[in-house]
Amino acid sequence: MDKRYQVFISSTFVDLTEERREVMQALLEMDCMPSGMELFPAANEDQWTLIKGVIEQSDYYLVILGGRYGSMTAEGISYTEKEYDYAVARGIPVMGFVVADPEGIPVKKTDKNEAAARKLDDFRAKVQTRMTKDWRDGPDLAGKVVLGLTHLIKKHPRPGWVRGNEAMTPETKVKIAELEAKIAQFEKKEIETDATTASQIDKAFAHGSEHTDILLKHKGFRSYQAEEEDGLLNYTWDEIFEVLGPFMIDEAPEPALRQTFDNHMLNDIQNASDDEGWETRWSRESAEITDRSWGAILVQLRALKLITNGTKKRTASDKAVYWKLTPAGDDYLVTLRAVPSEAIQKLD
Structure with missing residues (x-):
């Protein structure tokens, strides 16, 4: 050198x-x-x-x-x-x-x-x-x-x-390779540890068929004039998890998850009966969950041990928070969304 x-x-x-x-x-x-x-x-x-x-x-x-x-x-x-x-x-x-x-x-x-x-x-x-x-x-x-x-x-x-x-000598390259191998071993061990973790949600917190109110803003246009109204929708925790869970089987950015839930709420508003009080004469409608209600959903799903933060490496420009299912969350989602065999249904 x-x-x-x-x-x-x-x-x-x-x-x-x-x-x-x-x-x-x-x-x-x-x-x-x-x-x-x-x-x-x-x-x-x-x-x-x-x-x-x-x-x-x-x-x-x-x-x-x-x-x-x-x-x-x-x-x-x-x-x-x-x-x-x-x-x-x-x-x-x-x-x-x-x-x-x-x-x-x-x-x-x-x-x-x-x-x-x-x-x-x-x-x-x-x-x-x-x-x-x-x-x-x-x-x-x-x-x-x-x-x-x-x-x-x-x-x-x-x-x-x-x-x-x-500056990269053969000796330095060998040391870097050894360190990378050790890191890979630790990551593998961590994955194996996660995989063997008991797939049980924490039922000490509200879950399943228990209900919660979701606050939102309903927006639209009437005669080219922007309009909006505050309101709430009532969901069970299972309904919320059924909407969001499939998108977190891998890892999903939080903005995309939030938009998914906004779209779900808008669909419910548009299909609601007239006596539920939602404005039905607007065009270009949208629904936006409030920060408070969205934060409450994330906290509850984490407390139930259904979701956790994503761990995949991202580019430096990607500032989004990512979420993924835990082993418990994955098992729970399967029980909610998987279709049982017709033979078993007949037996029931």
Whole structure:
């Protein structure tokens, strides 16, 4: 797999501009991804959070020391040293590159402040306790970075970055296949458990020939004028279940079930006798169950253990709630709707 490593370059900036350019070019030629202060605006505390995040995402950390200690934080430590300490604390492989001849650095590229110079000496000594290389100029530094980083990669392998289409290794594919097999086993076990569940409804709740009132709105048009009236129809729970149950043998979306019941109520209204009080002179009629009554039907059928939520996978755009029969609901529907044998009917 072709990996690319992110390499954080830490140093003072103004005095090492050319050297940093040489190093970044060398890293790019190694197919590495250099990162460093070029990515950030002027140093401040808010920016430190961003810098920490980039260091954490880096595979390797390189620090380049020249003749300046650099701008300091409120704690009196330079940002370069603060970055170095953070990389070490995070366990990121580090390598230092220290100028070979500090005395030969032009005065304009050194600290005039004696306190800063002492801090630089201390920092240089700290860096030299780990893997370091001396450098003399930009090209020499770039060459030593290539050699040093190559050694660092061999000695301390890191995750690196890969293209998305190359990230799926054979090992990962095997693990995914194993997980999919386990999921299939759990799903099969769940189905088998459901299938062996006792097919009994909970008769502690109203059911069968017990009645319930269903509130609805009856709508239509008369002389092109929209009209509507509130009313109710009375059904037994068996009648309600006989209407809805067959559509939930598989799984059905709730809006479709509700429309099915609306159509059933409209048919009952249109076939009702005149003395039942429904308006009969409308055109383009419809019936709509109220939210309250529809919710009551769903709650009751669930309480009776006749229906449960659907479990099939849907597309992300499908926001509907799906319902299906439980084993108890399926058995109960068969007793309601199945036609007995003529031979048995004759015996009866």
